[in-house]
Amino acid sequence: MKKLLLINGPNLNMLGTREPEIYGLTTLPEIVKMVRARAEQMGLAVEPFQSNHEGGLIDFIQAEYQKANGIIINPGALTHYGYSLRDCLAGTGLPVVEVHLSNIQKREEWRKISVLTDICIGLISGMGVEGYLMALEHFKDE
Numbered sequence: 464m465k466k467l468l469l470i471n472g473p474n475l476n477m478l479g480t481r482e483p484e485i486y487g488l489t490t491l492p493e494i495v496k497m498v499r500a501r502a503e504q505m506g507l508a509v510e511p512f513q514s515n516h517e518g519g520l521i522d523f524i525q526a527e528y529q530k531a532n533g534i535i536i537n538p539g540a541l542t543h544y545g546y547s548l549r550d551c552l553a554g555t556g557l558p559v560v561e562v563h564l565s566n567i568q569k570r571e572e573w574r575k576i577s578v579l580t581d582i583c584i585g586l587i588s589g590m591g592v593e594g595y596l597m598a599l600e601h602f603k604d605e
């Protein structure tokens with residue numbers, strides 16, 4: 464069975480209460496549950512992880528990537544400056560899909576830059592929670 468790492472970065476543990484007008488009311492445990500349920504229907508296994516620390520994310524990816532077939536990641540604000548995370552993801556050689564709940568192109572200037580997108584196979588931004596499920600679709604037939 465194909466296995467995907469479902470990674471969420473800083474502050475995404477606060478979903479549900481954090482700026483709900485931007486990020487919605489769904490909590491991270493609810494997102495993980497939804498993604499897992501859909502993944503199971505597709506015959507995919509999902510290994511979720513969240514950290515508020517760039518090093519924590521890197522430690523997890525280094526420990527798990529050899530057992531995985533792909534990565535779905537919402538890097539939080541590390542999107543915009545996380546060069547260590549970028550190098551780590553690139554080093555895995557795995558297909559990576561970058562997901563953002565909000566449309567980062569419609570927000571502040573500094574959010575429009577992602578230091579990760581060019582090492583990802585694709586980017587889903589602005590589709591809310593649905594974005595995580597859309598990312599799963601990519602891995603279904605790969």
Ligand code: DQA
Nearest residue numbers: 474537539540563564565574
């Ligand atoms: C985010 C967008 C980032 O700019 C922000 O720092 C986040 C969440 C999103 O899902 O829209 O933490 O990645």
